[in-house]
Amino acid sequence: MTGNYAVNNGTGIKIGQGSTVIGNTAINNTEFGIVADCPSNLTDNTAVNNATNLVLNGDSCHNEDNLAP
Amino acid sequence: MRTAAGVFTIALALGTIALAPGAGAREPIKIKACQTISQGGSYEVADNLVNGAGFTCLVITASDVTIDLAGFVIIADTRRGEAIVAVPPTSERLFGLAVRNGSIQGRVDLSSADGSIVEGLRVRGDPFGIGTGITASGIVKGNTVGGGGPIAFRYRDFRHGDGDRQLRSQQWHRD
Numbered sequence: 001m002t003g004n005y006a007v008n009n010g011t012g013i014k015i016g017q018g019s020t021v022i023g024n025t026a027i028n029n030t031e032f033g034i035v036a037d038c039p040s041n042l043t044d045n046t047a048v049n050n051a052t053n054l055v056l057n058g059d060s061c062h063n064e065d066n067l068a069p
Numbered sequence: 070m071r072t073a074a075g076v077f078t079i080a081l082a083l084g085t086i087a088l089a090p091g092a093g094a095r096e097p098i099k100i101k102a103c104q105t106i107s108q109g110g111s112y113e114v115a116d117n118l119v120n121g122a123g124f125t126c127l128v129i130t131a132s133d134v135t136i137d138l139a140g141f142v143i144i145a146d147t148r149r150g151e152a153i154v155a156v157p158p159t160s161e162r163l164f165g166l167a168v169r170n171g172s173i174q175g176r177v178d179l180s181s182a183d184g185s186i187v188e189g190l191r192v193r194g195d196p197f198g199i200g201t202g203i204t205a206s207g208i209v210k211g212n213t214v215g216g217g218g219p220i221a222f223r224y225r226d227f228r229h230g231d232g233d234r235q236l237r238s239q240q241w242h243r244d
Binding site for chain 2: 001002003004005006007008009010011012013014015016018019021024026029
């Protein structure tokens with residue numbers, strides 16, 4: 001999935017194993033910004049001002065250039 | 070000589086018709102009310118759709134369906150919150166659905182289909198608080214979901230072949 005925008009929800013983006021997730025934005029979600037089951041490829045995503053910005057479940061996720069402080 | 074000129078005129082007219090834009094092209098099937106889509110093909114929403122009857126607005130029961138919202142709005146019934154849902158008529162999953170270019174108040178659930186395309190939707194993510202704004206696998210691109218639903222996007226990418234069908238089922242149920 002690419003170029004999507006999730007704002008003001010409970011959880012922004014929930015991703016299953018084997019997914020490619022590039023250039024998405026999750027902002028101001030009250031629980032999680034991005035939650036991913038590994039292995040998945042997460043690149044250039046933005047998750048800010050969520051209760052928890054980024055959660056990677058399991059090993060071997062490709063986590064590169066994501067902004068999730 | 071007059072006969073030759075006549076033949077030329079007719080041939081020119083036929084050529085003009087054949088080359089005219091849209092000649093021979095089939096138009097998308099217009100959608101003017103909530104309904105079940107049970108045949109593959111191209112569909113185009115032709116008006117805002119408001120579902121107040123307690124049912125899902127657009128139910129897709131066939132593969133290879135393309136729906137262009139053409140900028141119109143689908144407002145789901147407040148009791149169900151379902152705007153567009155894929156429902157296979159058998160145990161087989163659907164394949165190759167596309168939904169694009171419009172606004173949704175409610176949710177889009179293509180979890181029973183593989184290889185979907187969902188793009189250009191503006192979803193007021195399930196304002197009824199009972200589900201996910203967009204659920205799909207395949208290509209999910211350039212959508213916005215907001216408005217207070219529990220989950221905005223739920224995404225799976227199932228391009229691993231048939232071997233993970235069981236895993237796929239487990240994943241869906243685990244959530």
